[in-house]
Amino acid sequence: MDTDSHSNNLVKNTTHKVVLPFYIYSSASFFISTVFLFFSVSAFTQHFFHPQILAITHMMALGWGTMVILGASHQLVPVLIEGKLYSITLAYLSFVFAAAGIPLLVYGFYVFDMGWPAQLGGLTILISILLFVINVGVSVTESKVHNVHAFFVFTAALWLLITVIIGVLLVFNFTHSFLSKNSTEYLPLHAHLGIAGWFLLLVIGVGSRLIPMFLISKYSNEKLLWIIYCLINAALLTFIGLFLYWPHTAFLFIPVLAILLALFLFAYYCYRSFKERIRKQVDAPMKTSLLSVVMMIVPFLLLFIIVAWLMLDTLNIHVVIAYGFVIFFGWLTSIILGMTFKTLPFIVWNKIYRHISGAGKTPSPKDLFANRIFGAMIPVYLLGFVLFVAGICAVNIFLMNFAAVLLMITAFLYNWNVLKVLLHKPVKP
């Protein structure tokens, strides 16, 4: 075998040109979301179905969470399936459609005009997700390797597509009213398919591969991951069945308990990976990613409480708002803050140093971002997050305003560090 053919055994990296725009868009969305948050604090003292809360939620879920995950997925799918991404063109188109659609949809929510901007925005996002599903689906089916991680990612993509289809139907239902109930009645279905079907499955599927890989852990347990996969999907299917055909609150405990069990099993998987790691020193981005595993259990515990309150007909609206906030500004944000600096520096490093590494001393990927900025960002973020949740629960606008400023500083520091990585100048070996 010669030097050219050895590359046949290697993972084919997706070009940085298609991955980086997703990261840039996502970083900007995070900052914009925190600015929105600062100017919309009073909305968090009212009902969760508030135009500004809907706008911020969709900016966080789509602009921040989904965009960075789509970008990282285009990079990680080849790693998970040990093959290559089916189409770079589809990846570009997926970015263009999502990038165009998200501001239109968010604007529609912010001014609460469910007319053409929101409808066009919803449809372009749907096209983007459809292209992503095709791209991932063909990549997975063309690959010879079908491991549990690939199943997680592909199934998550399918749940995202279903979530977006329901979302678009709800947007059109505001003006055409073709569904049997009011659009607001379907919100729990739309939200939870997105949260558990898309975000949770995707994060577990990718995290279960990356966490042991970055820790150089001896632990692996594919059987446990299959159990987690089945629990989450069974919970989602049960929830759909209950929501559509048997809406008894008491039975909602079944899917919630299944998800909680899946989360504890995943936390156990991460704990074992951590305990059996060879690399004893854990860097700050990895610590943040591990913290997010703990933070993902918090919203689902809150959900457990919410279902209990629903049974007693004494639902506290502030706890529901806190539940949503903990998901998007807590769990998802913490994992993105950590994982960005475990993935983005590698993508940029590969772009700059791949062809000159070995010809002398080059910086390592972790040298591409400023550890000091990262170190300052995490305490500011945690304080801002905790104070905002406290502000929601205590209905305290002053506390929320102060916390929103801290979250804005977090987003500024994050963007600064992302730019530092993106604008890294090559150091000649």
Place this chain on the structure above:
Amino acid sequence: MSMITNDPVQCERAHNVLKDVYDPEIGLNVVDLGLIYQIDFDEAIHSIYVRMTLTTQFCPMGESITDAVKRMLELSFDNTQVKIELVFDPPWNHEMISEEGKEFLNGE
């Protein structure tokens, strides 16, 4: 006609050269990480044959590491063609890390 000659001096020199090739994520060189399975010299046709692996077949840095191994050997051994065979059997495991490597990972 090819003739494999494993001159211990040459092999040691090659291993020392490869101690300057690092896994970018782990920060440990490929020799102490246990990625180099075999190095053979064929002086008749001026070639070096390297049989090596990666910590995981999923490694996104794989191409960068194998390219660096090839580049470093070509720079250090004049007029020599470097052939790399990337294998995953036996798969890499933590037992392959040298004592120096383990010390490094314990106290990075």
